Amino acid sequence: MTGTRSRRFATAGGVTLVLLITVALAAPLLAPYDPSARVGTPFASPSGAHPLGTNDIGQDLLTTLIFGARISLLVGIVAALAATLVGTSIGVVAGYARGWVDAAVMRLVDVVLALPVLPLTIVIGVFLGPGLSTQILVIASVIWAGTARELRAQVLSVREHDHIQALWAMGGRAGHVLPRHVLPAVAPLVVPQFVLATKTAILLEASLAFLGLGDITAKSWGTMLSLAQARSAFLTDAWLWWVVPPGVAIAVTVLSFALLAYAFEERARPSLADRFGGSPGTADLRSAVPGEPPTSGGDPLVIDELTVAYRDAVAVDRMRLRVAPAELVALVGQSGSGKSTVAAASTGLLPAAARITGGRVLVCGQDVAALGPEQLRSLRGDRVGLIPQEAMSALDPVRTIGDQIAEAVTAHRRMGRAAVRARVGELLSVVSLHPDRARDYPHQLSGGMRQRVVIAIALAAGPELLIADEPTSGLDVLVQAEVLDLLDGLRRRLRLAILVVSHDLPVVERIADRIAVMHAGQLVEIGPAGRIRAEPDHPYTRRLVEATPRLRLPEAASR
Amino acid sequence: MSRLRRALGRAGQYVLVLVAATTLNFLLPHLAPGDPVTYRYGGQTAALTPEQLDEVRASYGLDAGLPEQYWSFWAGLVRGDLGVSIGYSRPVLAVLAERLPWTLALVGVATLLAFGLGTLLGAVAAWRRGSRRDVGIVTGVLALDAMPGFWVGMLLISVFSVELGWFPSYGAAAITADGAAEWVGVAQRMVLPVATLTLASLGSIFLLARASMTSVLDEAFIRLARSKGISERRLAVRHALRNALLPVYTNLTLAVGTLVSGAVVVETVFAYPGIGRMIYEAVIARDYPLLQGAFLLVTVGVLAANLLADLTYPLLDPRVRRSEAVEAREPAR
Numbered sequence: 001m002t003g004t005r006s007r008r009f010a011t012a013g014g015v016t017l018v019l020l021i022t023v024a025l026a027a028p029l030l031a032p033y034d035p036s037a038r039v040g041t042p043f044a045s046p047s048g049a050h051p052l053g054t055n056d057i058g059q060d061l062l063t064t065l066i067f068g069a070r071i072s073l074l075v076g077i078v079a080a081l082a083a084t085l086v087g088t089s090i091g092v093v094a095g096y097a098r099g100w101v102d103a104a105v106m107r108l109v110d111v112v113l114a115l116p117v118l119p120l121t122i123v124i125g126v127f128l129g130p131g132l133s134t135q136i137l138v139i140a141s142v143i144w145a146g147t148a149r150e151l152r153a154q155v156l157s158v159r160e161h162d163h164i165q166a167l168w169a170m171g172g173r174a175g176h177v178l179p180r181h182v183l184p185a186v187a188p189l190v191v192p193q194f195v196l197a198t199k200t201a202i203l204l205e206a207s208l209a210f211l212g213l214g215d216i217t218a219k220s221w222g223t224m225l226s227l228a229q230a231r232s233a234f235l236t237d238a239w240l241w242w243v244v245p246p247g248v249a250i251a252v253t254v255l256s257f258a259l260l261a262y263a264f265e266e267r268a269r270p271s272l273a274d275r276f277g278g279s280p281g282t283a284d285l286r287s288a289v290p291g292e293p294p295t296s297g298g299d300p301l302v303i304d305e306l307t308v309a310y311r312d313a314v315a316v317d318r319m320r321l322r323v324a325p326a327e328l329v330a331l332v333g334q335s336g337s338g339k340s341t342v343a344a345a346s347t348g349l350l351p352a353a354a355r356i357t358g359g360r361v362l363v364c365g366q367d368v369a370a371l372g373p374e375q376l377r378s379l380r381g382d383r384v385g386l387i388p389q390e391a392m393s394a395l396d397p398v399r400t401i402g403d404q405i406a407e408a409v410t411a412h413r414r415m416g417r418a419a420v421r422a423r424v425g426e427l428l429s430v431v432s433l434h435p436d437r438a439r440d441y442p443h444q445l446s447g448g449m450r451q452r453v454v455i456a457i458a459l460a461a462g463p464e465l466l467i468a469d470e471p472t473s474g475l476d477v478l479v480q481a482e483v484l485d486l487l488d489g490l491r492r493r494l495r496l497a498i499l500v501v502s503h504d505l506p507v508v509e510r511i512a513d514r515i516a517v518m519h520a521g522q523l524v525e526i527g528p529a530g531r532i533r534a535e536p537d538h539p540y541t542r543r544l545v546e547a548t549p550r551l552r553l554p555e556a557a558s559r
Numbered sequence: 560m561s562r563l564r565r566a567l568g569r570a571g572q573y574v575l576v577l578v579a580a581t582t583l584n585f586l587l588p589h590l591a592p593g594d595p596v597t598y599r600y601g602g603q604t605a606a607l608t609p610e611q612l613d614e615v616r617a618s619y620g621l622d623a624g625l626p627e628q629y630w631s632f633w634a635g636l637v638r639g640d641l642g643v644s645i646g647y648s649r650p651v652l653a654v655l656a657e658r659l660p661w662t663l664a665l666v667g668v669a670t671l672l673a674f675g676l677g678t679l680l681g682a683v684a685a686w687r688r689g690s691r692r693d694v695g696i697v698t699g700v701l702a703l704d705a706m707p708g709f710w711v712g713m714l715l716i717s718v719f720s721v722e723l724g725w726f727p728s729y730g731a732a733a734i735t736a737d738g739a740a741e742w743v744g745v746a747q748r749m750v751l752p753v754a755t756l757t758l759a760s761l762g763s764i765f766l767l768a769r770a771s772m773t774s775v776l777d778e779a780f781i782r783l784a785r786s787k788g789i790s791e792r793r794l795a796v797r798h799a800l801r802n803a804l805l806p807v808y809t810n811l812t813l814a815v816g817t818l819v820s821g822a823v824v825v826e827t828v829f830a831y832p833g834i835g836r837m838i839y840e841a842v843i844a845r846d847y848p849l850l851q852g853a854f855l856l857v858t859v860g861v862l863a864a865n866l867l868a869d870l871t872y873p874l875l876d877p878r879v880r881r882s883e884a885v886e887a888r889e890p891a892r
Binding site for chain 1: 572575576579580583584587588689694697701702704705706707708709710713714716717721728778779780782783784785786787788789790791793797798801802805816817819820821823824827828838839842843845847850851853854857858861862865875876877878
């Protein structure tokens with residue numbers, strides 16, 4: 001899983017770096033020769049005395065490689081330190097000051113980021129002349145901008161945090177709020193920024209040295225490669241011992257920093273981790289007793305003793321529910337009551353972390369948990385349509401409405417182009433939209449229209465069951481009523497079984513035949529809408545009903 | 560309204576970058592230790608007497624005040640006068656023009672390949688984030704990204720040119736060939752540099768694509784698309800990848816910067832006659848005017864690539880195509 005993986009990455013990167021730094025520090029002890037001494041014949045092949053052979057003037061290549069670690073790491077780390085210091089200060093000040101200071105600084109940052117890195121460093125480097133300090137200066141002056149931009153964004157977001165806002169409201173002064181509250185929140189992000197900067201700096205140093213802008217007296221790995229290139233070592237067998245080792249050294253060093261940075265980032269954003277916790281439970285979880293006839297009696301949705309768990313937490317506990325053709329059942333409860341999990345389980349769209357640990361869901365007689373991916377696919381849309389949460393953003397923003405409806409039609413039936421177009425127009429009319437809307441993109445429609453399109457998609461393949469998860473969220477009251485009336489009309493006209501999941505009892509009670517109330521994963525009460533409203537049995541339901549302001553007198557429970 | 564403002568902001572940004580690059584070009588010889596004349600002549604001024612030096616300074620207008628020099632520098636730029644190359648004794652612009660097509664070809668092809676391959680790998684990795692395949696691809700790309708581009712090039716030469724003899728190791732065209740053979744020669748000599756450049760610049764595009772795909776896969780529209788019962792492949796390509804492409808495309812800046820930097824070292828390794836190799840030669844020869852001209856040209860090139868991405872972005876994203884319509888219709892209900 002992701003947590004252990006990022007730890008493994010961090011360990012691998014960290015251990016390698018410690019090793020490399022040790023080698024660099026202990027270079028005089030480890031290296032067999034003096035790095036500047038000519039200790040062998042030029043261009044010697046590897047031998048016992050010179051494991052990596054010698055270069056064009058007879059220096060030992062292994063010695064050069066070991067001492068090269070010092071220069072490469074020194075330039076990389078010092079340049080990155082300088083860049084991180086400058087970048088962090090500038091980013092924090094810009095994000096903190098905002099206003100014109102921020103605008104001016106960010107303009108500068110954008111300019112630096114837009115300039116091509118290597119040509120820029122080359123031009124500056126050439127004019128400042130060769131040398132280690134020049135290299136460090138040049139590299140730092142180019143890479144600070146990325147850090148500044150990242151830190152500024154972080155400071156801006158920290159500023160918006162409630163407790164910082166509260167400090168401002170209480171009259172906190174900048175001199176107090178910045179060091180005490182903003183900096184500690186931002187500090188953990190400086191480390192990955194530094195690690196990333198080091199990685200970039202080491203690669204840049206190698207490129208600069210390769211292009212002859214390094215310090216010839218202090219050979220880095222890049223300088224070694226530059227000399228190898230100048231002596232055409234890669235055109236002979238010498239590439240194996242002259243070209244490969246320094247490159248591998250650079251790659252290993254940079255990769256170690258990259259792995260560390262990756263692990264830091266993954267940890268800084270835990271929301272990204274564990275998205276794919278385990279494979280969704282399917283075949284091994286079937287619970288239908290063999291030979292038992294489907295007890296559905298033809299009902300499109302039968303939920304029987306369903307239990308769903310997220311890891312160890314039980315989200316749905318022995319849930320039972322049926323929805324008959326042309327019936328509209330409302331499933332109500334607070335957020336976290338498990339109602340959306342029931343909806344997801346009924347379409348085989350449970351999140352990866354959730355598992356059906358008991359009971360079953362029969363959609364049109366088929367046990368959803370027992371179906372393979374391909375069978376599930378053919379069930380979705382064709383037998384059961386879903387109106388997902390956040391319907392306002394449930395349409396693909398870059399494709400036309402018509403295209404998206406057509407896709408739902410053709411997913412299950414082969415049809416000619418004209419027939420598809422006709423069917424799309426028909427579906428749009430069913431949800432009271434003009435067929436010409438097919439050419440529009442989602443952003444060209446209002447929220448209520450988008451919700452209608454989503455309903456049209458759910459209806460496209462002619463399902464027997466419709467599951468609507470909070471179908472009215474985000475819509476204003478008038479549109480809510482329109483959408484619910486549409487659903488109500490559809491189930492009568494098309495004899496659809498509809499399960500509406502909602503946290504909002506008054507919104508759904510008007511159209512529901514029966515209301516099921518969920519609390520803490522359990523079904524606490526179910527019954528005709530009128531009775532639930534008039535004389536709720538369960539204390540929780542009573543609280544729910546009493547909490548609702550009522551404008552109309554309850555109608556007779558005639559529905 | 561807001562769109563126009565954004566476009567103007569972008570344009571302002573481009574102008575700012577251009578002015579900054581040019582000003583930097585102008586200031587560098589003045590900031591450097593020593594005399595600009597020394598730099599103009601690549602350290603060959605020792606042979607000149609002080610009187611001759613003054614003459615040279617006057618002839619270049621270097622005896623004038625800094626603002627005045629800056630002004631004439633810009634005037635020269637507008638006329639397309641980038642000075643005279645020391646190494647070639649020819650106008651810098653002419654030398655650059657000769658080299659540009661090779662670099663354009665190299666970087667152009669590599670950009671397309673890196674963009675395609677990086678996006679595809681990023682999408683595949685993000686599809687099952689945290690799976691073994693994802694970890695494998697991420698580790699592989701990070702390792703590739705950690706290798707210096709010139710080193711990858713040297714290895715490719717050692718293996719494919721020297722050991723296997725499949726491709727020529729240097730140059731852009733065969734010297735004695737014409738007609739179809741010439742084109743074959745050009746293509747053959749492009750394979751290794753393009754491969755090197757693509758491999759060396761894949762990383763940033765890959766990471767961007769993977770992050771973008773990951774967040775797209777969490778979107779509500781993916782859930783809706785899945786509930787239609789369409790195939791996973793269709794879902795991945797038509798909905799997820801299609802949307803994940805947008806931020807990758809807008810952040811082309813990152814990639815083009817990396818690619819241009821990569822071109823400098825890759826062309827050097829392969830002795831490819833483009834701008835990058837020329838920069839290397841100018842560094843070796845301390846040919847300052849040529850170097851400055853090249854830097855300016857490269858900056859303009861990166862900006863042009865970004866401008867192109869800005870202008871073509873509406874083809875990918877309908878939301879910016881007809882944004883007036885949204886504002887007109889949204890409150891209409």
